Amino acid sequence: MSTTEPVAAVELLDGVLQLTIATAAAGTSMDFTLINAGTEALRSLGDEVGAILLVGTGANFCAGGNVRDFASADDRGARLHELASQLHDFVRALDAAPVPVVAAVHGWAAGAGMSLVCAADIAIGGPSTKLRPAYPGIGLSPDGGMSWTLPRIVGASRASEILLTDAVVDAEEAVRLGLLSRTVADEDVRAEALRVATGFVTGPRPTYATMKKLLAQSPTATLDQQLDAERDGISAAARSNTGREGVDAFVAKRKPDYRGLD
Template sequence: MSTTEPVPAAEVIDGVLQLTIATSAAGTSMDFDLINAGTAALRALDAGVGAVLLTGAGANFCAGGNVRHFAAAEDRGAYLYEKATELHDFMRALAASPVPVVAAVQGWAAGAGMSLVCAADIAIGGPSTKLRPAYPGIGLSPDGGMSWSLPRIVGASRAKEILLTDAVIDAEEAVRIGLLSRTVADEDVRAESLRVAHTFVTGPRATYTGMKKLLAQSPTATLDQQLDSERAGIAAAANSRTGREGVDAFVAKRKPDYLGLS
């Protein structure tokens, strides 16, 4: 591992797959040993995992790619092609995750770090959290899916402004435009993100998977197609173990027990 800290790349704790994507080494730039380990863990996801947590181990969530490594490469284009391929394998695995993805966004999320925030289902930051595309500053175009995800979050016009002007977005603005779900005290970002991830572990996992599928297809579906998908989904859920437990618990006025259901 290229980091200077003994940080686990990917570990499942109490049903949450915790993926570290950057450490304090090299200014909390993205660590591709960790990214590649995360890709492998996401591809091997099993029924014991109910949520994914993305986190940085240093002062920042992720400050983007290591620009010094870019500069030192003999063929910079070939090097960036390789790194983008590795990052995009991770992004594809993350997008295919059937369980909710939570990002604990402390400090800066810049460049590809911001792309990861855009890819999370829920992103929790603190008052000191800041986001920045950071690509124009080094004369590069985006990677990590930012040119796809950002317009879908903030709208096409605002995405153009953010990317072209290399805007620095503070926590309050990030919540307002939907890049962050909400903020908590800086010192509570990781704990609160982990708490939220744990709620998905004990919740109706099949329901979350169904919701994610519907949300993923909605940008390209017509209303008519989406209504058909929702009808099919809710009917199938009603006869599933999860749906039966949820309805039966509601009628019995008890808390549903979803653990072990699929």
């Protein structure tokens, strides 16, 4: 997937907001010009966006931060503080998005690249996909939310092992742990991730937003609180145009049409 052609940081493809996070330049390390452009796009999401797709256009999804860049800084701490702040603005904007986030994870997802895989709702990989924290290898601690998302995906004990030992997680193990949703042939990762993302565009968008909200709050909510939230969510959905269309279509044995509904 290597390319030297100019890459669009932000591209709208039939309702899918495609955000490129890394290119072949600098060894497919994270490109903060692209990241910052993605943050601005996420902060101004319009109704035309029904899903978000994260991609890399080089040999890897993202090989992590550009170590040579911050190694050459006069104040490495200040440089990393700046970069982490920019990345975290992106992660916060991604987390706030009410539409599903899909990641096309080909090749390596290391360091901050792995953090973004953990931040996606659905991650599609291939047999050659590999994930690695990569931080201990250069004497640094995680950023991009990995210390928050990873334990929630794989459990506290396994997250500790992966982070502390700088484990390389292959595709099969990543699927078993839930870091990847599933795998397809390496050459099909991008197309399949786009297909999945496109499938959300004509779906019940308010339903997806409520599902994301419920899933996000569930780790810290009690069962009693979650049951109340689910009750309130489903009753509100039943009164909405989207809910009415879905139920009416089921009764009428036709395909629902959610376009333009709230």
